[in-house]
Amino acid sequence: MKHPSGAAPVSSRDWRIDFWRGLAIVFIFWNHSVDNVMSWFTTKYVGLSDSAELFVFLSGFAMASMFVGKFLDRPVMAIPYAFGRAFTLYLHHIAAFVVIATLAVLYREYAGSSVMERDLFIRPFLVATETVLPKLATLGYLPPLLDILPLYIILTLLIGVLFAGFRDRWPFYVAFAAGVWIWARFSGATLSSYPDTRLWTFNPFAWQAVFLAGFATFLARDERWLRDVLAAPATIALSATVVIVGFIAAAPWATLGLYEWRPLRFLTDIADKANASPVRLLHFMAMAHLASLFVRRESRLGRSALGRAMVLIGRKSLPLFVISTVFAAMSHGVFDWFGHGWPVQVAFSLAGALVLVALAYGGEALRTTKRAAPKPAAAPAKPVVAHAEEARPAAAPATPTSPARN
Numbered sequence: 001m002k003h004p005s006g007a008a009p010v011s012s013r014d015w016r017i018d019f020w021r022g023l024a025i026v027f028i029f030w031n032h033s034v035d036n037v038m039s040w041f042t043t044k045y046v047g048l049s050d051s052a053e054l055f056v057f058l059s060g061f062a063m064a065s066m067f068v069g070k071f072l073d074r075p076v077m078a079i080p081y082a083f084g085r086a087f088t089l090y091l092h093h094i095a096a097f098v099v100i101a102t103l104a105v106l107y108r109e110y111a112g113s114s115v116m117e118r119d120l121f122i123r124p125f126l127v128a129t130e131t132v133l134p135k136l137a138t139l140g141y142l143p144p145l146l147d148i149l150p151l152y153i154i155l156t157l158l159i160g161v162l163f164a165g166f167r168d169r170w171p172f173y174v175a176f177a178a179g180v181w182i183w184a185r186f187s188g189a190t191l192s193s194y195p196d197t198r199l200w201t202f203n204p205f206a207w208q209a210v211f212l213a214g215f216a217t218f219l220a221r222d223e224r225w226l227r228d229v230l231a232a233p234a235t236i237a238l239s240a241t242v243v244i245v246g247f248i249a250a251a252p253w254a255t256l257g258l259y260e261w262r263p264l265r266f267l268t269d270i271a272d273k274a275n276a277s278p279v280r281l282l283h284f285m286a287m288a289h290l291a292s293l294f295v296r297r298e299s300r301l302g303r304s305a306l307g308r309a310m311v312l313i314g315r316k317s318l319p320l321f322v323i324s325t326v327f328a329a330m331s332h333g334v335f336d337w338f339g340h341g342w343p344v345q346v347a348f349s350l351a352g353a354l355v356l357v358a359l360a361y362g363g364e365a366l367r368t369t370k371r372a373a374p375k376p377a378a379a380p381a382k383p384v385v386a387h388a389e390e391a392r393p394a395a396a397p398a399t400p401t402s403p404a405r406n
Contacts (some may be wrong), residue, residue: 013065015302016295018314021058022360025313025321026353027051032145032328034119034335037342038349045255047246048271049284052148052202053210057284059152059317060159060214067163068219075164082160086153089318093149096322097136100145100329101125107333115336120144120329124194132194141194145325147201154204155211162212170219177212180205185275199274206276213281230289242286312360319363320356327352 027042028051044050071078104116105126117123121143125132135141139150166172183189184205191200220226229235249264249271262268271279301307313320331348338344 014297015307015311016292016297017058017062017065018311018317019295019302019307020054020291020310020314021062021317022310022313022315022320024051024055024058025317025324026310026356028055028148028321029324029328029352029356030349032325033331033345033349033352035340035345036331036349037345040252043287045250045252047243047250047283047287048267049246049280049287050273052273053280053284054288055148055321056151056155056207056210057214057217057288060155060211061218062214063156063159063211064215064218067159068168071163072168075167078163079160082156082163085160086156089149089153089156092318092322093139093146093153094136096149096325097143097146099326100143103326103330103333111333111337113333113336116329116332119332135194140192142198142200144201145329149322151200151202151204151207155208158208159211159215168219170216173212173216173219177209177216181209181276190275201274203275206274210276210281210284213285230292235289236293239286239289242283243290246283246286309357309360312364313356316360316363320359323359324352324356327355 027039027044030036030038031042031044031051033039039045042051043054067078071081100120101122104120104122107116108114114123117126125136125141125143132141139153142150162173162176166176184203189205190203192198193200245264245267249262249267251262251265253259254262267279271277271283273280295301302311334348335344
C-alpha cells in the first residue's frame with residue numbers, strides 16, 4: 001500500500017543504524033581520551049575519515065527515518081519538534097559542561113593538579129565567570145570535547161525548517177547542502193568561540209553537508225537507479241579502491257614510527273576535518289557502502305553479544321554520548337594520576353565501554369518493564385437499569401414493596 005503522498009512506506013527500523021551509531025559513540029570515547037592506545041582499534045588512523053562522520057551521517061539518516069514516519073503528511077510540524085529537540089540537546093550540552101567542570105575542580109582540590117582545568121579549557125570559566133557564562137549560554141564558549149552537541153543543535157534546527165519546505169524530495173537537500181558547503185568553502189564562513197581567535201571545531205556551514213548526506217541517503221534509498229548503481233561491480237570496486245587509497249594515505253605504519261613512508265600524504269593535507277573536506281566524506285561513503293554490503297540486515301552480528309550491546313547504546317545515543325564525553329574528560333585526570341602506560345589506557349577504555357553497555361542494558365530493561373507493566377484493573381461498572389421491572393428476576397412476582405434500582 002502506497003503512502004498517501006506517493007512516497008514509499010517507512011520500513012521497520014534497521015538495527016544496523018543503531019549498531020553503527022553505538023559503535024561510533026564507543027569509538028568517539030576512545031578517540032577523545034587523551035593519547036589513548038585504544039584509538040588504534042577505531043577508524044581514526046586507518047583512513048581519511050573517522051567516527052565523527054559516522055556519527056553525524058547516521059544522525060541525519062535516523063532523523064530522516066523519524067521525520068518521514070511522523071511529519072510527511074504535516075511537514076510544518078517538523079519545525080516545533082526540531083525546536084523542542086534542539087532545546088533538549090542544549091540542556092544535555094550545559095549539563096555535560098557542569099559535570100566536567102565540577103570534576104576538574106574536584107580533581108584539582110584532591111590531587112593538587114590543574115591538568116583537567118588546563119587541558120579541557122575550564123580555567124577561563126572559573127577566573128572570568130561573568131564574561132564566559134553568557135558565552136557558554138549562547139554557545140560562544142566551547143571547551144574541548146563539547147563541540148559536537150552545539151553542531152547537532154544547529155543541524156536539528158536547520159532540518160526542521162528544511163523539511164517543512166522540501167519534505168521527502170531528496171534532490172533539494174543535496175542541492176542545498178552542496179550550495180552552502182561551496183559558499184562556506186570560498187567565503188571562509190564559520191563560527192568563532194571564546195576567545196574570538198578560536199573557531200568551532202566543526203564548522204556548521206560545512207558539516208551540514210555530512211548531516212544532509214545522511215538525510216538524503218535515507219530518502220533516496222529506494223530509488224531503483226541508486227540500488228543498481230550501488231550493486232554494480234564497478235561501484236563496489238571503486239569503493240574498495242577509495243578505502244585502500246585512504247589506508248595508504250593515512251600511513252598507520254608511519255604514525256606508529258615503524259617506517260616513514262607516506263606516498264599519498266597530500267590527501268591527508270587536504271582532508272580538512274573542521275571544514276568537512278569532500279575527501280573525508282568520499283572516504284566515509286565508500287566505507288559505508290562496503291559495510292552495507294558485508295553487514296546485511298539478516299546478519300548474525302545483530303544477534304551477537306557485541307551487536308546487541310552496540311544496538312542498545314545506539315538507541316540511547318544522546319544520554320550515552322554525553323556520558324562518554326564525561327568519561328573522555330575524566331581520562332585527563334585518570335592518566336595523570338595512574339600514569340599514561342598502555343595497561344592503564346586499555347583498562348580505563350574497556351571499563352568505560354562496559355559501563356556504557358551496562359547503562360544501555362539498564363535503560364532497555366526499564367523501558368521494557370514500563371511497557372510490560374500491567375495497567376490497574378478498572379472497577380467493574382455497576383449495571384444501569386432504567387426500570388424497576390428490569391431489576392427483578394423474571395420469576396419473581398411484582399409487589400408494591402420490591403425496591404426499584406436505577
